[in-house]
Amino acid sequence: MGISTGRSTVFMPDTKKPYPNLLTFLVGRFPHISKIIWEERLTTGKVLAEDGSSVSLDTPYGPNQRLFYFREVPDEPQIPFHEKIIYSDEHLLVVCKPHFLPVTPAGPFVSETLLNRLKATTGNVSLSPINRIDRGTAGLVLISAKKQTRGLYQKLFMDGMVQKTYQAVVEFPGDTVETEWLVENRIEQGEPWFRMQACEGTVNARSTIVLLTTKGSRALLELSPATGKKHQLRIHLSGLGLPIVGDRYYPILLEKSADDYALPLQLLSKKIEFTDPISGVKRSFESARNLVL
Numbered sequence: 001m002g003i004s005t006g007r008s009t010v011f012m013p014d015t016k017k018p019y020p021n022l023l024t025f026l027v028g029r030f031p032h033i034s035k036i037i038w039e040e041r042l043t044t045g046k047v048l049a050e051d052g053s054s055v056s057l058d059t060p061y062g063p064n065q066r067l068f069y070f071r072e073v074p075d076e077p078q079i080p081f082h083e084k085i086i087y088s089d090e091h092l093l094v095v096c097k098p099h100f101l102p103v104t105p106a107g108p109f110v111s112e113t114l115l116n117r118l119k120a121t122t123g124n125v126s127l128s129p130i131n132r133i134d135r136g137t138a139g140l141v142l143i144s145a146k147k148q149t150r151g152l153y154q155k156l157f158m159d160g161m162v163q164k165t166y167q168a169v170v171e172f173p174g175d176t177v178e179t180e181w182l183v184e185n186r187i188e189q190g191e192p193w194f195r196m197q198a199c200e201g202t203v204n205a206r207s208t209i210v211l212l213t214t215k216g217s218r219a220l221l222e223l224s225p226a227t228g229k230k231h232q233l234r235i236h237l238s239g240l241g242l243p244i245v246g247d248r249y250y251p252i253l254l255e256k257s258a259d260d261y262a263l264p265l266q267l268l269s270k271k272i273e274f275t276d277p278i279s280g281v282k283r284s285f286e287s288a289r290n291l292v293l
Contacts, residue, residue: 007048007068007069007070008068008069008070008071008105009066009067009068010026010029010066010067010069011064011065011066012025012061012062012063012064012065012066012067013063013064014063014064015063018061018063019061020061021057021058021059021060021061022042022047022055022057022059022060022061022067023035023038023039023042023057024061025061026038026042026047026067037072039057041069042055042056042057042059043056043057046069046070047067047068047069048067048068048069049062049065049067049068050065050066050068055067071105071110072110073108073109073110073111075108076108076109076110076111076112077108077109077112077259078112079098079100079101079112080261081098081099081100081101081261082098083095083096083097083098083101083114083117083118084096084288085118086140086285086287086288087285088145089145090145090146091144091145091146091149091153091278092142092143092144092145092153092276093118093122093127093142093143093145094140094141094142094143094272094285095114095118095140095141095142095143096138096139096140096141096287096288096289097114097133097137097138097139097140097141097269098138099136099137099138099261099264099265100135100136100259100261100264101113101114101117101135102114102135103115103129103132103133103135103141104129104132106135109135114129114141115127115128115129115143118143122145124145126144126145126146126147127143127144127145128143128144128147128150129141129142129143129144130142130143130144130150130153130154130157131157131162131228131272133269134231134234134265134267136246136247136248136264136265136267137265137267137268137269138264138267138268138269138287138289139166139268139269139270139287139289140269140270140271140272140285140286140287141269142272149277149278152277152278153277155277156274156277157228160226160227161274161275162272162273162274163224163271163272163273163274164224164225164228164269164271164272165222165223165224165270165271165272165273166222166223166224166225166233166267166268166269166270167212167220167221167222167223167267167268167270167290167291168220168221168223168233168237168244168266168267168268168291169218169219169220169221169244169245169266169291169292169293170218170219170221170237170242170243170244170245170266171217171218171242171243171245172214172217172218172219172242173217173241174217176242178211179210179211180208180209180210180211181207181208181209181240182206182207182208182209183205183206183207183209183236183239183240184203184205184206185198185199185203185205185236185239186198186199186200186201186202186203186204186205187199187204187205187229187230187231187232187235188201192253194249195231195249195250195253196229196230196231196232196235197235198235198239204227204229205225205227205229205232205235205236206225206226206227207223207224207225207226207227207232207233207236208223208224208226209221209222209223209224209236209237209240210222210223210224213293214293215293216293218245218293219242219293220291220293221237221242222270223237231249231250233267234247234249234250234267235250237250238250238251244265244266244267245265245266246263246264246265246266247265247267248265266291268287268289268290268291269287270286270287270289271284271285271286271287272284272285273285
């Protein structure tokens with residue numbers, strides 16, 4: 001069984017009709033986890049209140065409070081690909097992540113994550129991701145190695161001071177004449193909850209896209225996102241009629257199936273550039289991975 005080394009948090013909102021108990025809330029909030037599992041967790045002290053005390057089946061629902069628990073997965077998939085640390089100092093790790101490996105625990109993955117692997121290999125339990133990429137995406141991820149300086153690197157992303165370059169292989173219609181695109185729109189949570197969608201409203205997502213080369217019905221593109229919304233590049237390319245090869249979410253949500261390691265999402269976090277907030281040195285890191293048409 002895979003057991004997360006870090007606790008997960010769930011917030012109990014102030015609803016018009018309060019839940020009769022914690023069990024009812026948790027089963028409704030996590031429909032993919034059976035009632036039996038939540039009953040077992042609540043009766044064995046595996047769910048904690050904000051003060052660290054165990055809650056039980058009899059504990060009343062508490063609006064505007066948080067619960068903590070450690071995720072467990074009985075049959076966690078093992079990802080047969082490996083990450084590579086390409087830079088490290090006392091404050092920062094730069095890591096090239098393989099396709100299929102999540103950065104942090106999510107869904108059926110609690111132990112097989114980039115963060116847990118790095119904590120095990122480095123012995124540094126304070127590691128925390130500064131940026132994140134989708135499980136299906138390969139490429140560069142920045143990891144904070146020191147809690148005291150973490151905020152300095154996080155602020156770079158918040159202030160838009162990090163230049164990110166991606167590559168993607170897309171389906172490319174033969175009648176396409178454009179070679180450069182600027183996409184600006186608004187992205188919000190869609191349906192189901194794990195998908196995002198472009199919608200009307202104030203722009204919060206911008207991407208510049210350049211054609212690098214074509215081969216047959218596909219093309220290799222260079223992508224420069226100016227913002228960092230979830231699934232931004234996947235949505236922007238899908239909206240242009242240039243869906244990423246191997247994308248099971250956009251433009252159409254495909255049926256859930258086991259990972260096909262021969263058909264990864266063809267999206268790569270290729271390059272990251274920024275001025276180091278501690279040393280003042282201009283940093284430029286590039287993944288040795290390449291996407292092949």
